[in-house]
Amino acid sequence: MQDYVIGIDIGGTMIKGAFFDSHGALVEKRSVETRVDRGRDAVLQNLIAIIKSLHTTKGQVLSVGIGVAGVLHPAKEVLLQSPNIKQLEQAPLKKLLSEALQLPVFLENDANAAALGEQWAGAGRELDNFLFITLGTGIGGGFILHGDLWTGENGKAGEIGHMVVATDGILCACGKRGCLEAYSSATAIKAVRCVFEFAEFIKWRFFYY
Ligand SMILES: [Zn+2]
Numbered sequence: 001m002q003d004y005v006i007g008i009d010i011g012g013t014m015i016k017g018a019f020f021d022s023h024g025a026l027v028e029k030r031s032v033e034t035r036v037d038r039g040r041d042a043v044l045q046n047l048i049a050i051i052k053s054l055h056t057t058k059g060q061v062l063s064v065g066i067g068v069a070g071v072l073h074p075a076k077e078v079l080l081q082s083p084n085i086k087q088l089e090q091a092p093l094k095k096l097l098s099e100a101l102q103l104p105v106f107l108e109n110d111a112n113a114a115a116l117g118e119q120w121a122g123a124g125r126e127l128d129n130f131l132f133i134t135l136g137t138g139i140g141g142g143f144i145l146h147g148d149l150w151t152g153e154n155g156k157a158g159e160i161g162h163m164v165v166a167t168d169g170i171l172c173a174c175g176k177r178g179c180l181e182a183y184s185s186a187t188a189i190k191a192v193r194c195v196f197e198f199a200e201f202i203k204w205r206f207f208y209y
Contacts, residue, residue: 012137115142
């Protein structure tokens with residue numbers, strides 16, 4: 001019997017899940033829309049459904065590791081702040097999921113988890129110091145300094161998406177103005193493209209009539 005672990009990435013747009021063997025080899029992956037518009041219970045149901053769908057009869061699932069976009073309480077049990085998944089803020093995620101799944105559940109900020117993954121098995125294997133950047137609904141960062149994850153005094157060191165890059169700039173989902181992710185996240189880039197496409201559409205209609 002093989003031992004397996006499940007890795008989950010909760011983003012503002014998609015929840016991605018994958019099944020790995022004990023050597024870290026990918027066995028299977030799935031994804032489902034996060035659907036934050038449907039509220040906390042719907043997001044949690046999607047999350048539990050994707051994890052359960054990754055179960056196997058071929059071996060034993062040892063634990064579930066979850067990366068989530070946002071700032072976690074230092075005890076890593078509750079998501080404190082998540083501008084793009086506000087529905088999960090203050091939810092006792094670790095307790096809810098471990099009870100629903102009857103498995104040990106570990107939570108980490110998504111970019112921190114990805115940085116640790118790159119350090120273990122990816123582009124950071126030979127490096128003691130690097131910054132991993134996630135680019136999706138928002139922008140996140142995970143620092144590896146002197147070989148260890150560095151989260152700073154308040155656990156927010158990697159939250160580079162909310163660095164202000166334009167004073168009094170565009171309103172960000174976090175409530176501040178001018179954050180990096182309000183300009184450079186995939187969502188922001190897509191929105192600008194939509195504006196250009198709409199302008200092009202108007203221009204051609206105007207020209208035609
Ligand atoms: Zn922000």
